[in-house]
Amino acid sequence: MTKPQSWEARADEYSLYGFTDLPSVHKRGAVVLTHGEGPYVVDVNGRRYLDANSGLWNMVAGFDHKGLAEAAKAQYDRFPGYHAFFGRLSDQTVMLSEKLVEVSPFERGKVFYTNSGSEANDTMVKMLWFLHASEGNPQRRKILTRWNAYHGVTVVSASMTGKPYNEVFGLPLPGFIHLTCPHYWRYGQEGETEDQFTARLARELEDTIQREGADTIAGFFAEPVMGAGGVIPPSQGYFQAVLPILRKYDIPMISDEVICGFGRTGNTWGCQTYGFTPDAIISSKNLTAGLFPMGAVILGGDLSDRVQAAVERIEEFPHGFTASGHPVGCAIALKAIDVVMNEGLADNVRRLAPRLEAGLRAIMERSDNIGELRGVGFMWALEAVRDKATKTPFDAHLSVSERIANTCTDLGLICRPLGQSIVLCPPFILTESQMDEIFDKLEQALRKVFAEVA
Numbered sequence: 001m002t003k004p005q006s007w008e009a010r011a012d013e014y015s016l017y018g019f020t021d022l023p024s025v026h027k028r029g030a031v032v033l034t035h036g037e038g039p040y041v042v043d044v045n046g047r048r049y050l051d052a053n054s055g056l057w058n059m060v061a062g063f064d065h066k067g068l069a070e071a072a073k074a075q076y077d078r079f080p081g082y083h084a085f086f087g088r089l090s091d092q093t094v095m096l097s098e099k100l101v102e103v104s105p106f107e108r109g110k111v112f113y114t115n116s117g118s119e120a121n122d123t124m125v126k127m128l129w130f131l132h133a134s135e136g137n138p139q140r141r142k143i144l145t146r147w148n149a150y151h152g153v154t155v156v157s158a159s160m161t162g163k164p165y166n167e168v169f170g171l172p173l174p175g176f177i178h179l180t181c182p183h184y185w186r187y188g189q190e191g192e193t194e195d196q197f198t199a200r201l202a203r204e205l206e207d208t209i210q211r212e213g214a215d216t217i218a219g220f221f222a223e224p225v226m227g228a229g230g231v232i233p234p235s236q237g238y239f240q241a242v243l244p245i246l247r248k249y250d251i252p253m254i255s256d257e258v259i260c261g262f263g264r265t266g267n268t269w270g271c272q273t274y275g276f277t278p279d280a281i282i283s284s285k286n287l288t289a290g291l292f293p294m295g296a297v298i299l300g301g302d303l304s305d306r307v308q309a310a311v312e313r314i315e316e317f318p319h320g321f322t323a324s325g326h327p328v329g330c331a332i333a334l335k336a337i338d339v340v341m342n343e344g345l346a347d348n349v350r351r352l353a354p355r356l357e358a359g360l361r362a363i364m365e366r367s368d369n370i371g372e373l374r375g376v377g378f379m380w381a382l383e384a385v386r387d388k389a390t391k392t393p394f395d396a397h398l399s400v401s402e403r404i405a406n407t408c409t410d411l412g413l414i415c416r417p418l419g420q421s422i423v424l425c426p427p428f429i430l431t432e433s434q435m436d437e438i439f440d441k442l443e444q445a446l447r448k449v450f451a452e453v454a
């Protein structure tokens with residue numbers, strides 16, 4: 001057998017691509033990358049792309065941050081790996097847990113580590129099942145989430161995810177209940193105000209709890225801003241309407257901050273941006289600025305006490321991953337938190353977010369085919385429509401958002417097509433001139449593709 005020659009052909013021959021539009025990759029070839037420079041990535045042919053998606057939301061400090069790489073190297077030299085079982089764990093793990101509770105919205109708490117965001121959500125669900133069973137409520141197993149939510153790809157976190165693509169796996173599992181997505185622009189009814197929409201969703205939550213029985217529900221999970229669902233901020237007052245209902249029925253509220261956490265929305269946590277305090281936080285992605293696969297469950301005081309009491313009754317929490325609390329991951333996370341919070345990255349997001357919003361809004365206003373701009377901080381989506389007034393989408397077979405993203409790639413800009421939207425979530429180190437490069441290339445691509453499909 002002769003081996004394929006080009007990087008693209010070699011990638012096609014030996015790689016099974018996930019979440020990838022195959023016809024488009026077969027036609028265009030995979031983009032094979034060798035390294036990065038600030039917010040840019042460079043491919044095997046020497047082409048540079050401004051990655052306006054921070055990799056997959058996570059490379060918030062860019063692709064060549066020296067301090068982060070040095071923290072990793074130093075820890076690899078000092079103590080390159082360990083677990084967190086049997087009461088043995090690394091000093092870095094202890095320090096990171098302390099730090100995470102300190103920067104969390106909780107006065108006290110406890111932290112449990114995983115290798116990914118999916119596993120952190122899975123872990124949280126297992127903790128809730130474990131906790132409720134140990135408190136004499138083994139029937140409290142149902143999980144409430146929302147349509148368009150993205151919580152991961154493991155069997156449980158995919159069941160929590162509210163996307164139709166999981167049907168190919170026969171998911172969701174029974175007992176995972178999806179409520180209406182709080183996207184007023186798309187799901188608000190004729191004549192309904194945003195406040196009425198929020199009130200309707202709150203009623204739906206309470207009706208669902210009463211129909212299913214509060215004593216069968218283990219917890220409610222929500223991203224402050226839905227990320228992979230298409231950057232969907234909550235409708236006005238959503239969390240203020242939902243939280244009292246969850247409290248009334250003693251249902252723990254878990255904020256999935258895998259994208260929103262550590263500065264993406266302009267505050268340390270998305271729940272701070274939207275003015276609510278959850279019972280636990282799920283963190284991953286930018287927790288290590290993308291340099292190490294790591295997730296964390298951060299329990300607030302009440303859940304910490306209850307889970308701890310349950311563990312003591314049962315003697316152990318039989319759960320953990322070989323690399324949970326990996327010392328190198330923890331050392332990188334400690335450095336990443338410091339870099340984001342104390343070296344100006346979070347400040348840069350706060351300073352430049354209004355400029356990013358204004359530039360995107362101007363692009364929307366100049367286009368007849370952008371129906372909505374939505375987002376906060378450094379996470380935004382522009383939604384393409386055939387008709388602005390009626391919000392009518394383009395025919396799906398036109399693949400408008402894929403064509404826009406592909407045209408951007410040709411121009412040296414990486415952005416992500418999601419449904420009919422284009423998602424932009426640049427690294428926190430972005431400068432004003434790099435932001436202008438995003439605006440210029442994006443608008444060129446929009447003009448070209450809308451002219452083709454008009």
Ligand SMILES: *Cc1c(COP(=O)(O)O)cnc(C)c1O
Nearest residue numbers: 116117118150151152227258259
């Ligand atoms: C990416 C993501 C996850 C899953 O994280 P993985 O590390 O890919 O498993 C979970 N929740 C949210 C909100 C995410 O964006």
